[in-house]
Amino acid sequence: MAAAQQIMKKKTFIKEEMDRQLTKKQSDYLWKKSTGRLADILDQYASLPKGVHTHTDSFIFPAAAIYLTAKEHIPADKAYSIIENSAIANTSAMGEKLAKMMKIPGMSSFFISLWDPISRKMFGESCGFQNVFYPKEKGAYRMDIIACPYNRYFTELGCPELTKIFCENDERTYGNLPGLQFIRTSTLGKGGKRCDFYLKKV
Numbered sequence: 001m002a003a004a005q006q007i008m009k010k011k012t013f014i015k016e017e018m019d020r021q022l023t024k025k026q027s028d029y030l031w032k033k034s035t036g037r038l039a040d041i042l043d044q045y046a047s048l049p050k051g052v053h054t055h056t057d058s059f060i061f062p063a064a065a066i067y068l069t070a071k072e073h074i075p076a077d078k079a080y081s082i083i084e085n086s087a088i089a090n091t092s093a094m095g096e097k098l099a100k101m102m103k104i105p106g107m108s109s110f111f112i113s114l115w116d117p118i119s120r121k122m123f124g125e126s127c128g129f130q131n132v133f134y135p136k137e138k139g140a141y142r143m144d145i146i147a148c149p150y151n152r153y154f155t156e157l158g159c160p161e162l163t164k165i166f167c168e169n170d171e172r173t174y175g176n177l178p179g180l181q182f183i184r185t186s187t188l189g190k191g192g193k194r195c196d197f198y199l200k201k202v
Helices: 002-009 012-021 024-044 050-071 076-101 105-120 147-157 160-174
Strands: 128-132 142-147 180-183 195-201
Touching: 002 024, 002 050, 012 024, 012 050, 012 076, 024 050, 050 076, 050 147, 050 160, 076 105, 076 160, 105 128, 105 142, 105 160, 105 180, 105 195, 160 180, 160 195
Parallel strands: none
Antiparallel strands: 128 142, 142 195, 180 195
């Protein structure tokens, strides 16, 4: 339970949205129940590789635990909106911070140069992804994700609909960066065969 409690402490942005939509009593009750559910999920998947845990424990499992618990007590669309609205607020704020950084001279080129090592480390096979990495392109970075832990574990837990929220997080984070264009034509969470990721200078 301690691990679940520590994870939930980092999800205050979801609790804030829950507080906004529900009474304080109902919100606190569902939060406590969600923490217990998260503890059970963590135990269920304790044997996953370390790299996969980076995504499951920090993002996938807490979102699933909160959503599935909320759905037992409030309408499904309201439970979904709690996860979606909190993700929109959180990732939009991240996108705004990145946008300010991109105004620093040379930052857009540096940002693109980071993506090859970052994606191979954080979004590669050791973290549960399957990728297509394309040849290096000056002023751009391109890869496809053809299998991901978000789609897999949200589906296993019975809430595949949450996957698309996390796909859209990329668009909110990278879609409005000065001097850069983020191109995406399909995602696994929306029924596509791949999540394409193409970031280039403009």
